[in-house]
Amino acid sequence: MADKMRATIFLEPGRIVLGEKPIPHIGPLDALVRITTTTICGTDVHILKGEYPVASGLTIGHEPVGVIEKLGSAVLGYEEGQRVIAGAITPSGWSNASLDGCHSQCGRDGPHGFKPLGGWRFGNTIDGAQAEYLLVPDAMANLAPIPDGLTDEQVLMCPDILSTGFGGAEAGKIRIGDTVAVFAQGPIGLCATAGARAMGAAEIIAVESLPARAAISRKMGADHVVDFTHEDPVSEIMRITRGRGVDVAIEALGRQQTFEWALRCLRPGGTLSSLGVYSEDLRIPLDAFAAGLGDHRIVTTLCPGGKERMRRLMAAVAGGRVDTAALVTHHFGLDDIETAYDLFAHQRDGVLKVAIRP
Amino acid sequence: MADKMRATIFLEPGRIVLGEKPIPHIGPLDALVRITTTTICGTDVHILKGEYPVASGLTIGHEPVGVIEKLGSAVLGYEEGQRVIAGAITPSGWSNASLDGCHSQCGRDGPHGFKPLGGWRFGNTIDGAQAEYLLVPDAMANLAPIPDGLTDEQVLMCPDILSTGFGGAEAGKIRIGDTVAVFAQGPIGLCATAGARAMGAAEIIAVESLPARAAISRKMGADHVVDFTHEDPVSEIMRITRGRGVDVAIEALGRQQTFEWALRCLRPGGTLSSLGVYSEDLRIPLDAFAAGLGDHRIVTTLCPGGKERMRRLMAAVAGGRVDTAALVTHHFGLDDIETAYDLFAHQRDGVLKVAIRP
Amino acid sequence: MADKMRATIFLEPGRIVLGEKPIPHIGPLDALVRITTTTICGTDVHILKGEYPVASGLTIGHEPVGVIEKLGSAVLGYEEGQRVIAGAITPSGWSNASLDGCHSQCGRDGPHGFKPLGGWRFGNTIDGAQAEYLLVPDAMANLAPIPDGLTDEQVLMCPDILSTGFGGAEAGKIRIGDTVAVFAQGPIGLCATAGARAMGAAEIIAVESLPARAAISRKMGADHVVDFTHEDPVSEIMRITRGRGVDVAIEALGRQQTFEWALRCLRPGGTLSSLGVYSEDLRIPLDAFAAGLGDHRIVTTLCPGGKERMRRLMAAVAGGRVDTAALVTHHFGLDDIETAYDLFAHQRDGVLKVAIRP
Amino acid sequence: MADKMRATIFLEPGRIVLGEKPIPHIGPLDALVRITTTTICGTDVHILKGEYPVASGLTIGHEPVGVIEKLGSAVLGYEEGQRVIAGAITPSGWSNASLDGCHSQCGRDGPHGFKPLGGWRFGNTIDGAQAEYLLVPDAMANLAPIPDGLTDEQVLMCPDILSTGFGGAEAGKIRIGDTVAVFAQGPIGLCATAGARAMGAAEIIAVESLPARAAISRKMGADHVVDFTHEDPVSEIMRITRGRGVDVAIEALGRQQTFEWALRCLRPGGTLSSLGVYSEDLRIPLDAFAAGLGDHRIVTTLCPGGKERMRRLMAAVAGGRVDTAALVTHHFGLDDIETAYDLFAHQRDGVLKVAIRP
Known part of the structure; x- marks a missing residue:
């Protein structure tokens, strides 16, 4: 060497x-x-x-x-x-954050043990x-x-893309029979689609305009792919769900537009699971948020890490559950x-x- | 009659x-x-x-x-x-929303069974x-x-104020030993403080400027009451928590300012439980949100209703758990x-x- | 008429x-x-x-x-x-049990609103x-x-068999990447296997001796089918999992033998999800239970009912997630x-x- | 030195x-x-x-x-x-079990990372x-x-007794307004009583025959103390709860008798949270278990450990939440x-x- x-x-x-x-x-x-x-x-x-x-x-x-x-x-x-x-995230295991299961925000320094993004080294x-x-x-x-x-x-894909995409589905607490929308079908969005499928979503609607990505999206589990350059994705999702909206919407791009679409297509009491990295302040429209009275949840996820997480993801790959x-x-x-x-x-x-x- | x-x-x-x-x-x-x-x-x-x-x-x-x-x-x-x-909320029991436990968004009409605020009649x-x-x-x-x-x-207070305030603590999933901040100590904020106490929060920081409300806040369970007219509440909460931030922040007013304070005083991975009724779009500051990578949760709650909820709240009153x-x-x-x-x-x-x- | x-x-x-x-x-x-x-x-x-x-x-x-x-x-x-x-279970919607989400134990009579098996009418x-x-x-x-x-x-199959089988997987809180064993592959066990698959289990081990059922089991999602008449299922499961045991074991027969096997093949901290209808007292062997110190969970499920449950199951069928x-x-x-x-x-x-x- | x-x-x-x-x-x-x-x-x-x-x-x-x-x-x-x-439990932090939040079953040896009671060293x-x-x-x-x-x-008391007792309340997922029974009021049972109180139980029934322990039990939060040498505790609990039974029963002794009482006083859908260390096989009576159809949960807890757990418990002590x-x-x-x-x-x-x- x-x-x-x-x-x-x-x-x-x-x-x-x-x-x-x-x-x-x-x-x-x-x-x-x-x-x-x-x-x-x-x-x-x-x-x-x-x-x-x-x-x-x-x-x-x-x-x-x-x-x-x-x-x-x-x-x-x-x-x-x-x-x-x-x-991608390497938690210490011994920080207060890690011991509390919050591995991605693992703080090695100081007495408190939490640090924003601290697990990403x-x-x-x-x-x-x-x-x-x-x-x-x-x-x-x-x-x-x-x-x-x-x-x-x-x-x-396990160290980051798959862990993040699946993490978005998991943070959304998708249940068997749920309807899920995933906004953007880049690598992370595609893995979120696969995650929604893996957790039992009955109907998955992906939003993506590139035909190649739309094709892969269907392979990963999408039942519908909405091209937002041809139709308003919120209207289209409402049409597909016959006015009900989705139980969980996953944002996988990091833009105001997709965040807002995700919120607007949720049923009351639904969950917006956000994976995107944003580059400016986000706006929550009052009407889409039912003025705060819609029992909505907005949850964010930084790629889960640690060897047990990796073991589980590789087991899913080995079992043919995701490709x-x-x-x-x-x-x-x-x-x-x-x-x-x-x-x-x-x-x-x-x-x-x-x-x-x- | x-x-x-x-x-x-x-x-x-x-x-x-x-x-x-x-x-x-x-x-x-x-x-x-x-x-x-x-x-x-x-x-x-x-x-x-x-x-x-x-x-x-x-x-x-x-x-x-x-x-x-x-x-x-x-x-x-x-x-x-x-x-x-x-x-205050009178769910049908038989709507899809009710059967799914989402009583406040109970939709009586149409085939889907969810309706924003539908439980409030x-x-x-x-x-x-x-x-x-x-x-x-x-x-x-x-x-x-x-x-x-x-x-x-x-x-x-059971039909609305107590159910809502406790609901904010419950939606925050407060655990024994948590540190909790509650923004505004009107009737709902006071009940949220009582709810945080009832669920085992170890340290409760209320934010309120009116001395009379501050006094009642301490009775309801607050350990500290921060007067935002005298000091910046985020700095003060960070000082009290020695830089850690709170596990759960409850917003009980419905303003951009309190929403933003609540977000800024959260530890990474913390939960903002929102009870306020907002009257304009909300802004999520990029830095306070760690660009979407802080494992934050923002949850909203409309007053839980139905007779079982009322029974439980009255049991808490009867047992002297809240007054x-x-x-x-x-x-x-x-x-x-x-x-x-x-x-x-x-x-x-x-x-x-x-x-x-x- | x-x-x-x-x-x-x-x-x-x-x-x-x-x-x-x-x-x-x-x-x-x-x-x-x-x-x-x-x-x-x-x-x-x-x-x-x-x-x-x-x-x-x-x-x-x-x-x-x-x-x-x-x-x-x-x-x-x-x-x-x-x-x-x-x-199969027809909850009232309005009983205390129903309003609390415990539809199968719905009590229509009396002031308390819970009744064992009350939802099964x-x-x-x-x-x-x-x-x-x-x-x-x-x-x-x-x-x-x-x-x-x-x-x-x-x-x-939605009214009972699928709802019960899926319910066993759900009560086990199966996560993406879990290893799951299902004991007996009658109709309910087969649906439990499908439920484990639907929720993202990475490896599913069914225990069944009838070749026809073993064949269908593989179609429903089993990766391995262990014939208990030829080999000890606990040893075989330990061999397959390389000594780790399974995260969740589903009992789908209602016998002491299968209950005990299920307990013995669990990893520490694992969950035994029981679907069987037993006809005699059950025995929990001290060693398999780590004397009560193994962080085990034993959960039972009576077929979930109500129209929202049926809607979700039929959505899974319509989406091709289970056949x-x-x-x-x-x-x-x-x-x-x-x-x-x-x-x-x-x-x-x-x-x-x-x-x-x- | x-x-x-x-x-x-x-x-x-x-x-x-x-x-x-x-x-x-x-x-x-x-x-x-x-x-x-x-x-x-x-x-x-x-x-x-x-x-x-x-x-x-x-x-x-x-x-x-x-x-x-x-x-x-x-x-x-x-x-x-x-x-x-x-x-009392010293998890490694880095084992698969620890990284999965199952600190008490932390396995340091071997490729799998789980070991029964492995965190207790x-x-x-x-x-x-x-x-x-x-x-x-x-x-x-x-x-x-x-x-x-x-x-x-x-x-x-934080290293073991309080962590275990509170752990029993937490594993029972006690909610605000619940009715809880705690069987035996030794040190762990007393801390389980305190834990039930800390989590918002509205009515707590302790079962204990020693008058001195009964007196401390009331201080720790019990509303009723049933002396099992004078009355059948199951009947008495049913009388107190007007036939409903308790939402959560905590076993804190480790005997067949108390385990069985705990099961028999549960409402349908209730949780038996077991803390005792048993010394012989346990029997689950068929009738008390509704033949497996009662939506019961039996959960066991080995004392949670690690510095974050200790920090939280000491915070509860420092805040005067438990003494x-x-x-x-x-x-x-x-x-x-x-x-x-x-x-x-x-x-x-x-x-x-x-x-x-x-």
């Missing part, structure tokens, strides 16, 4: 480059994972554009699939050479996964062995990461997700 | 008057209740001001305490002469309780016998209802709730 | 016969339904054998599919001629569905219109009901469920 | 003695706590009697209050000299708290700083531990809990 590795580094807004960095030294609770496959997330594009600030010099990426290269001295229960994933507050090697903190809480027989690509293969539209080597960013950031060539192989 | 009765009638914005009406004829599922005590709600003042539209000629009021005068031919299980209350879509007699629809679902030994005044006596600050006869409205609408003389005795 | 109808009548243990009865007169809240398809339940066989006592002369059966013949004077929102089902405390006509009480709470395009047979066609193995006219009982009670000819057409 | 310390050691059934042991050496994730106050639990008496087997030579005790003497090299966020408690699988010093494993997940102003005795002072009836030095065991094991002199001060 050499001392240096290739890594995808954020320099300044507009510049994410392939560079060289020392291979990380690990502490007693850490693990070093050799990345075999990773991918680029929409959040990485926000970082690229300077919309989400991270430190200059940081390695980007939070979706690791790889092999354990080295284990910290206090790490028990794993073996070097094991194939593993880690979630890879490619945010510590070096990330778009590199040859990755230091995984709190390894015993975060390394999840890949079940025999699953390929890298089959589990590549995210159709989401990986392009493949690149790590050396071509800048090309991959260019393609992905501009959503060219029908790209949904790319697989990056160091 | 005469044919006519006195009733408090909405004529037009600005005019609620005492008038005369026929005593209602009841159908097979209804009951006629002779009102012994009722009260005025903040919502009635909205109606008076024309901010919430109801039909001209409607009898106002939705908080009945009384005696069963007559039972519909199909009503079983009650006796004339029984002392009862009915909730008294003084909204049918004649209400500020009268000598009240027709109670779906009587078997709504008449709740008053336990022996409880006075009218002891149960007068709303301090909320009734003034007494009037029905003949003085217009004076009572004048006092209540202008919040004169430290009024919290008035007891009206026909 | 004649005055008389054919009905399947319990006379005494061992004797259920086809007889003649007056067509029921309906009250203001009732509906009269002309039965187009119904079926026989295992419970009916218990009644036949005298193991579950009902009054001599009672019409048996609790799984109605039919057409509204006549509506009570107070029943709104339906039309004569509409195709409907009603659940058809073929138990009032005349049932194996007849030409059926009186449906509390019609507005119980008549569920059949969606266009669904046949009688497609919805025939119970394979469960209907035999067809009879009402005139052949005694033959049908004979076949069903002796489980001859691979019978699972029979369709009875008056 | 010397090398040796006094410790309470289990030798063989019938023999727990004060002996001398080396002060523990701590690893990187551990902390060494100097015990300032501890106590004896009923479980320790089971160990003494040989009813619960532990290794000869083990230090007993699982209820530590003390001061941080030394921190492992990887432990962050604490200071030596801080006053802390740790729960002190005085069970590693040395315990009845000594001068205690090694706390996974210190960052388990050390909970004591709020300023609370004495050792005020928090002495366990009356439970500490006797005081001993560590040198008198054998006398303390003798008193406690024979329940002499009205002992409830003893405070042991090294």
Whole structure:
């Protein structure tokens, strides 16, 4: 093992480059994972554009699939050479937030143990996964062995996209027989559709204008795909549900427009499950909100993490309950990461997700 | 029993008057209740001001305490002469919404069975309780016998104020050991404070500027009362919680300002339980919402109703778990209802709730 | 319409016969339904054998599919001629139990409103569905219109078998990624398997010895079928789960043996969801129960009913989420009901469920 | 600091003695706590009697209050000299069970991460708290700083008794207005009574024959105390609840008799929350269980642990929501531990809990 590795580094807004960095030294609770496959997330594009600030010099990426290269001295229960994933969110396990089940808001510092987005460290507050090697903190809480027989690509969506999309369905507390609408069918919206299907929704209405995504949406479980460029999605959803509205609406884009549509198509007492990352204040229209008297719920979810979450998601993949293969539209080597960013950031060539192989 | 009765009638914005009406004829599922005590709600003042539209000629009021005068031919299980209350919300029991536990959004018409605010009928879509007699629809679902030994005044808050305030605590899913903030200590906020206490909150911070309400707030369970005219309530709550924020924040006024304060004082993963009736669009500030990634929940509650809800609330009163006596600050006869409205609408003389005795 | 109808009548243990009865007169809240398809339940066989006592002369059966013949004077929102089902359990909607969401234990009599099994009336405390006509009480709470395009047979399992089986999965609070075992694959066990699948279980292990049932079990969603006559099911489940045990075990037979197996294959903190009707005291082995310290849950479910439940189940059928066609193995006219009982009670000819057409 | 310390050691059934042991050496994730106050639990008496087997030579005790003497090299966020408690249950935080919120069944070994009772280590699988010093494993997940102003005795019940008792109320999902019965008013039963009160139960019926315990029971929140030596507790509870039964029954002794009483006094759809440690198979009477059709739930709870749980309990104490002072009836030095065991094991002199001060 050499001392240096290739890594995808954020320099300044507009510049994410392939560079060289020392291979990380690990502490007693850490693990070093050799990345075999990773991918680029929409959040990485926000970082690229300077919309989400991270430190200059940081390695980007939070979706690791790889092999354990080295284990910290206090790490028990794993073996070097094991194939593993880690979630985009790496909770400590021991913070007050983690112990309370709120892993994504895990605060390591200070006496209180909660920190907004504190569980998201890879490619945010510590070096990330778009590199040859990755230091995984709190390894015993975060390394999840890949079940025999699953390929890298089959589990590549588990660290973030699948966990987030399913998380949106779960936070909506979808029940057997529910009607669900999902706004936007990008990778996360597609996984939310799959999550709604997995939880027993009887009728799923996706809202998406791109024909390729609409086609995949039907594969993932949508019964209807409404093209908002051709018809008003709220009216159309009301027509499909014969005036009733949906039990749960999932927002998977992060815009005022989709948030508002989601609220307007809810039945009284329904739940708006929000997954989007917003970039401006949100407005709740008084009428759509029944002036506060509609027994509505608005819930938000940051990608659930930790090894038990990853284990469950991989079990769903292994059992054939969800298949995210159709989401990986392009493949690149790590050396071509800048090309991959260019393609992905501009959503060219029908790209949904790319697989990056160091 | 005469044919006519006195009733408090909405004529037009600005005019609620005492008038005369026929005593209602009841159908097979209804009951006629002779009102012994009722009260005025903040919502009635909205109606008076024309901010919430109801039909001209409607009898106002939705908080009945009384005696069963007559039972519909199909009503079983009650006796004339029984002392009862009915909730402000009178679910049918048989609508899809009711059968699904969503009683306040009970839709009687149409094939779908949900209707925004559909459970609220008294003084909204049918004649209400500020009268000598009240027709109670779906009587078997709504008449709740008053336990022996409880006075009218002891149960007068159950139909609306206590059910709503407790509902806000319940919708927040307050747990033993939680820290809770309650914004505004009007009658509903005071009952939300009592609800937080009843559910085991370890530390309760009320936000209120009127000294008399602050004093009652402490009696109802607040450990701290923050006067927002003297200090920024968010900073003060952060100081009290040593930077952690609260687990649950209850909004009990219906304003952008209090909604926003409630959101800003939440810990990551916390719940904003909203009880207020808003009169304009709400804004969710991006930073307070962690851009949608804070695992926040925003939940709204319309006063829970139905006889089982009323039974439970009266059991809490009978067991001494909550005492709303301090909320009734003034007494009037029905003949003085217009004076009572004048006092209540202008919040004169430290009024919290008035007891009206026909 | 004649005055008389054919009905399947319990006379005494061992004797259920086809007889003649007056067509029921309906009250203001009732509906009269002309039965187009119904079926026989295992419970009916218990009644036949005298193991579950009902009054001599009672019409048996609790799984109605039919057409509204006549509506009570107070029943709104339906039309004569509409195709409907009603659940095996017919909650009042207005009892305290119903208003509290505990529809199956609905108590109509007395001041408290709860009654063990009180929601089960058809073929138990009032005349049932194996007849030409059926009186449906509390019609507005119980008549569920059949969606266009669904046949009688497609919805025939909804009133009991599907509602109960799904109810077992729901009461187990199955989550995406769970491992679930289902003990016995009779009609209810098969529907529990389908329910586990519908809720996102990643791995489902059914326990059943009959090859025909094992085959249908795989169609309904089982990944493994363990034949308890060839291997110890607990050992086999532990082998399949690599020593972990299952998150949820569903008992669908009603025997000490299966109950105990279910408990023994649970992981610590797991849930035993019991659907079986037991005929003797149950024993909880100390070791399987971790002496009371294993954070186990044992939950029981009586078939959920009411029109909203039926609506949701039929939505799942209409959406193709579950297909119970394979469960209907035999067809009879009402005139052949005694033959049908004979076949069903002796489980001859691979019978699972029979369709009875008056 | 010397090398040796006094410790309470289990030798063989019938023999727990004060002996001398080396002060523990701590690893990187551990902390060494100097015990300032501890106590004896009923479980320790089971160990003494040989009813619960532990290794000869083990230090007993699982209820530590003390001061941080030394921190492992990887432990962050604490200071030596801080006053802390740790729960009787010390979850790892990082096991699959812990990450799933099932801390008490935390499995450190093996790939699956669940182990029956695996979170209980002190005085069970590693040395315990009845000594001068205690090694706390996974210190960052388990050390909970004591709020300023609370004495050792005020928090002495938090590690086990209060956490378990409250846990029984929480597992029962007690709601505002519920009626609750608690069987046996030993220390855990008394805390379950306090927990029922803290969660808003409107009427609490304790079952206990000892007058001193009955008196404390009323202080902790019981409205009625039924002496089972004078009257049948099931009949009496049915009389008090006017035939309805209780919503939640908490078993806090661990006997067939109390388990059965608890089941028999439940309303249909009620929850039996079991805290007792049983010593033989349990029997579920068919009639009390409605043959499996009563929508009953039986839930068991092993003392919840971890620092966040301890923080919440101490917050409840600090806020005056619960006062366990009356439970500490006797005081001993560590040198008198054998006398303390003798008193406690024979329940002499009205002992409830003893405070042991090294």
